[in-house]
Each structure stands twice: as C-alpha cells, then as structure tokens.
Amino acid sequence: MRPLLAVNNLRVYYHTAQGPVKAVQDVSFDLQAGERLGLIGESGSGKSTLALAIMRLIKPPGRIEAGEVWLDGTPVLSLSEEQMRQLRLASIALISQGAMNSLNPVMRVRDQILDGLHDHGLRLSRSEAEERVGELLEWVGLQRSVADMFPHELSGGMKQRVCIAIAISLHPKVIIADEPTSALDVVVQRQVMETLRRVQEDLAASVILIGHDMGLTAQFADRVGIMYAGRLVESGPVGDIFSQPRHPYSQLLIASLPTLEKKGVFQGIAGFPPSLLELPPGCVFHPRCPYAMERCSREEPQLRPVGPRHQAACHLLAEGQEVTA
C-alpha cells in the first residue's frame, strides 16, 4: 500500500556563524492513512524542525538541504509557494507548539476560523459561515456560543480546542500536532487528546504527534519514532517500542521515566545531548551509551529491521547481539 505521507532522507540545517546546526539528518519514515505516529525526542532532537520542514515552514537561516516529502503522490518540496499555500490546511494542517497563544487576541473565534476558509477560496454566505463554524466548534466539544468570544475569555483547554477546530476546518488528510498539550494540566490534557483522537477518527486522517512526553505518546500513537540529535534512531509499533525497545537510547529513555509503581528505580542517562554544531563521529549516541564499542565511534549505524515494522539504528543489533537494559 502506498503510504499517505513519505519522508525520504530529509535533511535540515540552520546556517549560523559557527557553522551549520544539523537539526535533522537524513530522516525517513512513512505514514499510512489513518495512522497515528508519535515522534518522541528531547530538546534539540530535531522533532519540531522536522514538523516545520514537512510543512515547508523552515525560515532562514534554516534550509532544507536534501530529501523528499511525498504527500499522497504530490512532491511537497517541489511545489511552488502558491501551490504549497493551497496544500497547507487543506491537505496537511499543523497545530504548532503553543498554538493556543498564537490566536489573535483582538479577533473573535468565529473570524479566526473563517480566516483559513476564506484564504482557501471558500465563499460562504453569512448563514453558511455561521453553520460551518458552529459545526466545527461542536465537533471539538465546544459550544456554538464560543464563536462570539475572544481568546482571553477562553481557558487553555478551550483555546487548544479552537486550534484543533481551525486545523480540521478543511478536512486535511494529515494533522501534525507539535506538543499540543504541553502547557495544559493533566486532566485537561487528557480531554484535549481525546478530542484530537475523535476528530482524527471521524476524518480518517493521519496524525503525527510530536512531543517529549512518553506517556502521552504511549496513550495516543499506533506507531512511535524516537529521535536523538536530529536522527530517527528507532521506530516501530507502540506496543513493541514500550515493551521491547531495541536502541540503547530508547531503553534508557523509557527507564528514566518515573512511575507510580516503583520508587527510586528510574535513572537518568549519563552525560548530555551533543551540540548539533559539533556532533561526535560515528553513532551520535555513543558518548552516552553504556554498550558503546570501538566501531560506534567510527561508523554511523543505519536503521535496519529488528522486527515486524520495527527498525533501529545500532551496531549491536547488526552484530546479532541482544541489548538488554
């Protein structure tokens, strides 16, 4: 089956006076229709840059250096600016990090929702527009009367729902949600994620959920990709990633999570993430890896299959050794 979205060897650098910051380095993955992919990474892992690159929203000094992005047969990176503008929101929508704070403070919710529709050439009569906005608000679990409100009259959770309503207003095939709940309390977070999941299922759309919260990803995604220093180091079905992570970084990251069951058993990962200006040679994780071998500092490991739809980039796996955390 042809994937809905295919990202091939995408590479994004930010050009600074100190040299290129290698934010995304040769990342490839597929997204099937209706699939929920969670991309996990810590600060500086390149996950947000990846989202912006897929949307072609990288601003200078950032630049897409190489790679391809195919959306339903369309080569996204080769489109003209105008074609790209039409594609955004209509085919692929982004709920960016802190989207709820980017709502226009002096515009009513109704006009913010209609803005996107008008921009994509929809001509609606007054009553049609009212109906469309009302439907969208109800779809995300808000009352129709919210249309008359200004952002400051809404709670964080309500604002985030408005952002979801805007994102789905043209029934996109792919929704990219970058940390959509990072500023929300845990109860509201669950409600917003349930809303996102419901509209995703209604639309049969695919979602890429980007974040650092492993718990949230475990609850939402079908498939998980783990990023480190601009690379995708492992990807696989959510159950396999959490029950048998194969890359040492994934294993240590999962082991570093505090739980409500066992006390004092979680541990941090020694060392610090590398500077994207001066990456270590070989495997980018080797300076922090407890299993690093001589080969790891010399040669960069490539993603290779380690199970059904499960890939990891680690030399230990290539040599048939089992890594156990």
Next chain:
Amino acid sequence: MTALLEARHVTKIFGGGLIKKRRTVALEDFSLAIGNSGQPMITGVVGESGSGKTTMARLLLGLESPTQGGVFYQGKDLRQLSRAEWRSFLQDVQLIFQDPFEVYNPFYPVDRVLMTPIAKFGLARSKAEARALIEEALQAVGLRPEETLGRYPHQLSGGQRQRVMVARALLLRPRLIVADEPVSMIDASLRATVLDNLRQLNEGFGISLIYITHDLTTAYQISHNIIVLYKGSVAEVGDVELVVGQPQHPYTQLLIGSIPLPDPSRRWRGEAPASALGQQAGDGAGCKFADRCPQAFSLCLEKAPPLFQTDDHRAAACYLYRDHALLPLEEMDQVFARRTAPARG
C-alpha cells in the same frame, strides 16, 4: 518543639479592590508546620494551575503577605522579624525556581550565582575558602567543578543549570528548601538526576523540602508525604503511598486516572460525568469540586467539607468519609508519616 516555618490559617485573596473587582481566593485556611518533628521530610504539594500551590510557596517565603492568618519563622510572624531574624530566615529557607535560566545573568559566568550568597552571608574568609565551598557543593550535586565554573549559563544544559541552583541552595546549609516545579522544564533523561540531587539534600544533608509540582509521578518518587490542593483548598493529605496508591478524594482519583502512563497496554481512564446534583453546583459555599464530582450529593452543595481522617496517615476533605473522625485543618500534619528515609523499591 517550635516549628522552623509554620503557616497558620493562612488565606490569600487577590483582587476584590477598586481596580480588580473580582475576588480570587488563591489559598483558603491553610496550615502547615515544617521542621517540628525533628525529622527532615520531603513534603509534596500537588495541584493544577489555579490550585494555589505557588501562592502557598510565595506566602511561606514571605514574598506575599497573607490576607488572613500568618506565617511564622521559629514562632515569630514573618511581618515582625527583626533585621537579624530576617537574615537568618533568608539563610535557613531557600528557594529553587522552575526555570533554571531566568535566575542567571547571561553576562556573567555561573560562578556568580554561587559567589553571591557566600559574599552576602559571609560564609568564607578567603577566596580559597570560597572556592572550596563551591567545589564541595557542586560535587554534592554530581557536577565536576572544572567543567562547570567559568562557563556561561547558555553553555550549560537545563539539567546542569538546575543542578547549579541546587548547589547554590546547598551552600547556605539551609534547613528548608522550597522547590517550585524544579524539574518540569528539564528533559526526561536529565530529570532523574536532579530529583536524585533533591533526595540527597534531604537524606545526606538533613534538609527538609517542600516539593511543589503539577506532576504526581515525580512527587510520588521523592516525597514522604503529599498534599493535594484543589482551587486553594486541601483535598487530600497524608502518606504518599496511601494517597497515590489508594486515592480517596474523587479529585485525587481523577488526577491519577488522567496521568498518561508510558504503557500502551494500560489506557488512561475517562472522566466520569458529574452527578446530577453536582452539575447544579455553583460557586456557592459547598465543596469546590462538587460541580465536577461524579459522587456529589446534597451535603456537598451546602457546606465545604472538613478533613476526615480515614487512616492513621491520611485525611480527605470529602463527605464520602464523614463517618471518620474530623481532623482540624491546623492539625493536618498530624497524619504525616514520619520516617527518616523514603522507602526504596
């Protein structure tokens, strides 16, 4: 034994004046004594935004004055401390903030945040002595002095910056540290180390901690006792094992059920709708959680629930437990579990 720091019937109301007419009760009738048992403990204070947890911290630190009640340092109201007493308060009670970047001046190396308290409190008689103190404090939080000193804040990771702040607090050998969301801006792989540092302050240096957070999992990991706040009132309090293991207050149950577990085979639980009666609850005199509570009944709408002591080491402010003995709010800490070291798995 006089408590090191004690809040007695503290209420803080914002607004209500001529300019900002709407009154917000940020914290209501809150009492807590720290350091009266002789055993340094870690007390977790958990709540969502608007729960009053940060207001509580600011009141305890004297950064905010209570509307009613008072905060007492060694038995004396913070508002009546002499200069010398205030100075000793500033040394005994330290604060660790959420954002380990904002506290630094970007134009100076990180050494400055460590030198300032030494100079202010005259902790060292010579430069060499100051240096030794700093190195000792940095090593206590697992940082190598030669890799940390002389660097600028932006050259350190968030985890390192926060650990320097822990080292700074430690320099003063305080008796209490109030940590407000100390790990919420730090990546998962580095968070465990900072939490371990905090635990070390308690176990190794005998410092009491108030650990304020919205994250129940980290609070569970390092606290001995926990206070769950909801809209400025205590919902549930006691031994962390009891409160997190078998939560009794419907709000604590909702909070724990909403935590996304990093285990796809255990889905988070949906929220039960409020009971028919609960849905009618307004901003009245009743329980603040009644409008969301699946178990609310008539009593809940009439009067705010007091604390009922359901176990030796736990109490819940909920009428579901009205058959149990009442626990006066000012004796809340009576249910705290007392032990010297946290149980480790």
